[in-house]
Amino acid sequence: MPRFSVIVPAYQVQAYLPACLESVLSQSCPDLELIAVDDGSPDACGALIEEFAARDPRVRPVHLPENTGPGPARDAGLDRAAGDYVLFLDGDDTLAPDALLAIADRLKETDEPDVLVYDHARVHWSGQAVRNRALSAPLTEHDPAPFRAEDRPGLLNLPAVAWNKACRREFLEGGGFRFPPGCYEDVPWAYSVLMAARTVATLDRVCVHLRQRRVGSLLCTAGERHFDVFGQYDRVFAYMEQRPELAHWRPLLFRRMVGHLTAVYSRRERLPHGSRALFLRRARAHYRRYRAPGVPLPPRERIDHAVVRFGLHRTHRMLRLARALGRGTARLTGLLLGALRSAALRLHYHVQRLLPLRADRAVFASREGHDGDPGALESAFREFAPHIRTAWVVEPKSPHAVPPGPRRLAPGTAAYWTALARSAYLVSDTRFEPGLRKRRGQVLVQTGAGTPLRHRGLDLLDRPAVAPGADADADAERILKDAGRWDYVVSANRHSTLTWERVHPGRYTVLEYGRPCTDRLYTATEADVARLRESLGIPAGAVAILYAPARREHRRTQPRLLDLERVVHRLGPRFVILARIPGPAGPPRPAASGRVLDVSTHPNVASLCLASDALITDYSSLMADYAGLDRPIVLHTPDREAYEEIHGSYLDLAAFPPGVVTHSEDELIDVFTSGHWRGSRSAQLRAAFRARFCPHDDGRVAERVVRRVVFGESEQPSAIPLPERRPAPSAAAAHDRPRLTTVPPQHAAAPRPVAEHV
Structure with a gap:
């Protein structure tokens, strides 16, 4: 029995389906089955599903004889699901990297709830991913979990969809939750599942990338199918009427219904020409049928409710025009004020330049x-x-x-x-x-x-x-x-x-x-290092490896070159990885063992260098600074030729590296398990690299610069020779090398406190 069953209905999404399926199969949590349902698609979706099934035994293809819609297609996949938890993913969307691992960890933390709700980001056709922070507020993990939906009713304000939830399969089967036919099929299913769940948990993390297609999607295609939204809300209220204990949800769901109907009515790209007045009449009838009197409404919603309640079609058009005019006026006013402000600042700058x-x-x-x-x-x-x-x-x-x-x-x-x-x-x-x-x-x-x-x-x-x-x-x-x-x-x-x-x-x-x-790398003490490691959560006696790859400037999203969970698992319980990954792809999800620590947003790289015992990088200039600590450096360069061709290089790292060089993940693991990362060859390479790139770093660099720039002292004392320098000791290797507590008098600097920025 797999941990997860991921169900993907596919209909006319041949251009996006391979990326969708690959995003599932490449998850760092491999305990899954992928049920891909060909919903009678006339394009190549069926053939693509078969290709993936032939390549990976975790793919279970399902072919429906004719198009039934996304709801029945999901049900067909659910009938064949065997996983502990079921996830739904549309064929043109993708799972975020490490999403299933994050979900698995959260399920374990919250004692296997019936439903886990997580966040999403909208990916526009340009490739830009945008997360709606306002919508993600109900997903906070600070409150106790699991809970019932009544404890956090704001969850029902999230999009009523299936693809932002992981549901326990036994819960779905026991409750008989099925998707209705037609469009907006997620609405009755999502609301019913949340209201019926005995235990609910949240995950404040983007797990789904929702593709915003320019053409071809339901939300940007006009048609009579958008009238299906009325039948879907009929099913929602019918579900509540059969269960009197759910009556307290009626006011909130009434507000959600009016907001949804208003959204469909307001979007010109959804309703066919000439059908907007008919849609508004249907919405007015639903308003009267399911109205919950006494519901407090904010001012903006009051206008929408009035439009639907009284069928104010022409009034709504006038309000739209007024809002558009107001936005245009505000934009023009902002441009004028901005131009005036810029002119005033330029004048202010010129006046200030006349002063001493x-x-x-x-x-x-x-x-x-x-x-x-x-x-x-x-x-x-x-x-x-x-x-x-x-x-x-x-x-x-x-x-x-x-x-x-x-x-x-x-x-x-x-x-x-x-x-x-x-x-x-x-x-x-x-x-x-x-x-x-x-x-x-x-x-x-x-x-x-x-x-x-x-x-x-x-x-x-x-x-x-x-x-x-x-x-x-x-x-x-x-x-x-x-x-x-x-x-x-x-x-x-x-x-x-x-x-x-x-x-x-x-x-x-x-x-x-x-x-x-680099001064701090020499002025820090062993006590400073211990304090930094404790603040970062590095266990006592652990070997901390700082992983800091260079940013790929030619890519909007940064590639993941290492499966850090696999690496730390293979290295054993003594190792910990401090992962500093450049954005905007985001940091890796910490491993279940807690030995992959996310330090991507840590404000001080020098602190991370001091707290670590070794560095893994590729082309980052950090290696030149880190070499001054005289700690092991491993270069992991799986894409060296491509990187150097795009970015150029002033140094042949293959001929003059600061330590051992690896080209694959297994090779990197072998370097650490065999001990070559800190062997004699690594020390020789590091010594030559340090002599070339750290000839002056001795803890007094900033002082020399200030004395020259401010006081004009052109004659500066020479830097402490390399053999006599004593950088901050490594916590894991301090006992393996002699420690000197004094500095030769002619090079000694006045003791200075080490600033703490953690």
Whole structure:
């Protein structure tokens, strides 16, 4: 008996069916059967189902002699289901990666409820996935579970559909729940199932990707079939009338019915021409038949109820026109106000530039918040140049991107432009404000974004898949103009210096002092590491592996290159994986064992590096920073040729890697189970890589930059030699190597507290 039976009815969806079936069969929870029902489809759906059945024994094909509609087709699949739980999926939709694993975990947590309700995201024809956060509010997992629907009536405000629920098969069979014929067949089934369920649970996670087809779907095809909605609500109220204990649901379902009828009536693409008045008369009759007096209504719903109750067809048309006119007026007003505001800000900026420059002001901006080099320099400014007041440029949607203390500036505000006009120091690791006009005496410091391993700047112009824009000449002009304003560029190593000077040519001075953000890797103590591991939930004595692949800029959704659950299961109970996956595909679902920890949204990469014992990456520049910790690095590069062809590469990682290189998941597992990940060969490769890319990282990089930029100290003390450096110890390997608690006096730095950002 499988854990899940996934039922997929298919009718004229041949273009989308393979992706639908593949999304089920590729789930990380393989304990399933896929019942694909060919609902008499005249296209190739039946043949496609047979092809998948021949390839995978979990596929059970069902062929109906004629088209019966999605409801009877689902019933045909339900009659053949053998799983503990049944899920329904339309033939043009897909299951999200790891959805079944998340559902299985939640079912186990909530003691096998009758019904589990989960969320969905609408995927538009352009490929953009949008989740309705307002609709997902009733799916919160904070309240006790399981519960009855009466405890959380807001669940009935969710779409009345079958594809957002996992139902216990015995519950469905015992209750005799069947789908009626006709369109909107989900309505009576979904409401009846929720009202009858003894135990209900929720999962606040997108498990279904709902495809929004431009043509061909029921919701965008006009026809008389939309009148079936009346019969479906007749079945809903008939079900309640047969069960007096459900009478308290009547007011809520009455509101849901009126809202649904209004939605169908208001959409011009649904009802045939000339049938809208007839539909409204039918809706008026249903309103009177099932009306529940005394139901409190918000103002917007009162208008809809009045239109349906009194059959105000012409009034509704006038209201639509008035709303359209109001939206147009509001849009035009917004454009005018925006133009006036922009002009006022430009004038304000020009006025501020006439005022004296403030030598005690510094502004910092970073794509990574306080986690990158600007964050480390801002801390160094406050420590070594306390007379300078610092401020951070922070987007309003990311108020916690920087630590408390410094002043915060929202882009596009008067305070923001004042700071740009009058601050003596501007520090950033990304492009400076395009409208910025550098003043005499202003100092612009560019920190970059780590050691460049893939193409940057002018070299990207020959890479259209990842180039910043479509116009190469305009991009080149923008790059050159931006670099022409820089005074200093902070470089981590000789490789970075040579690359920056070529791809961002300018008259700036290169400060080849190291990466400021690596200072914390040397100032942290063993107690700091232990505290970080505890805050992340890493068990004592575990080997924590940080998995941080590079983002594929040429793809909207990021591919999943590793089945982390399988990897951690094969490695054994001692290993834990910290998964930092680039968006927007989202992080992996934690394994049932709890040994895959999602740290994708963790605000500080340095903390993750300190807490881990090894790094798995592919082409991320993080490897150059992590090498300074002298901890094992494993490169997993299954798509190296394709990645380098698209993004370009400045380093042959196959010839000069920082550690062992793997090309398949099984090879990666073997490297860890055999111990090669921390063997002598790995140590030799890491030592050579560290010597090349971490020659200056010794815990005092930010201090050297501040002393040069602020105080003009061109003569800086040399970096601590590599053999004498003592980076923060690894928790799992600290007992295997000698520890030194002192630093040679000539290189010792004043002790500084380690900031905690977890």
